[in-house]
Amino acid sequence: MTDLFRAFIFIVVGLAGDSEHAALFDKWGTGLVETAEALGIPQDHILHLNENVTRISLERSFSTLAAQVNPDDVVLICLIGHGSFDGRNAKFNLAGPDMTPKDFAALLHTLSTQRIVFVNTASASGPFIDELSGPDRIVITATRSGTERYTTLFPEFFVSSFASEDADTDKNGFVTVLEAFNYAQLKVSLEYEREDLLETEHARMDDPSKVAGTVFFGSFDDNQLPLHPQLQVLHFERLQLEQQIEMLKLLKDSMNTEHYMEQFEQLAVALARKAREIREFSDTQ
Secondary structure, three states, X not given: OXXXXXXXXXXXXXXXXXXXXXXXXXXXXXXXXXXXXXXXXXXXXXXXXXXXXXXXXXXXXXXXXHHHOOOOOEEEEEEEOOEXXXXXXXXXXXXXXXXXXXXXXXXXXXXXXXOEEEEEOOOOOOXXXXXXXXXXXXXXEOOOOOOOOOOOOHHHHHHHHOXXXXXXXXXXXXXXHHHHHHHHHHHHHHHHHHOOOOOOOOOEEEXXXXXXXXXXXXXXXXXXXXXXXXXXXXXXXXXXXXXXXXXXXXXXXXXXXXXXXXXXHHHHHHHHHHHHHHHHHHHHO
């Protein structure tokens, strides 16, 4: 496994309350593990807590994660379960004492990387955004407030998005966090519409640095990359150019039109040249 584009996935399945929700939450958590493995993320980069998670066991696993992560890594933390809100404080429900946004904020500060995607797919999760927002950090909640307290559909579609061709709207082979969020948000709305029900959840995403369109959780291993080291470098360089173009698109509305077009043309030309380099090098092998 190359050291570039290292991704870590930390899945926490909280207190279910009954057997029906336990089976549902387990399905979503296991589904995210399977998707991460299919994307090439090694097993030792995947932490999955799914049985009687307590605050102590969660904090212990966070310490394990903190010891593994480097400053340039990307970390996805995904909470699946029930949430609660008492009018002042939101919580993610665990076996024993629950976890508040402040509790998670303290744990996030132990990670050396700032490239964190924190996703709370539980009910009443909206207030987590205010506490956890930060530069280069993406925070997603299944609800817009603490008063949306019903079990959410968002986790089902968010989990499935990373393996969905429909979610990959630019068809570049990778589902970014922005694409995953948009896909899940749309699918939730369509499901409520199909059932002719009032929508009781409205997902939110906080992305102050506008990086959600460039962050993805695919990884590369020796079976996915070309064997020749120079060709591997060319493929990585092409991917970096694609990411720069996606970032530029996100900044379009805040840029002078002439400057945007100049930057876009330069990147597009560089990408075309890189693709040609790859073809020409492959032809010689």
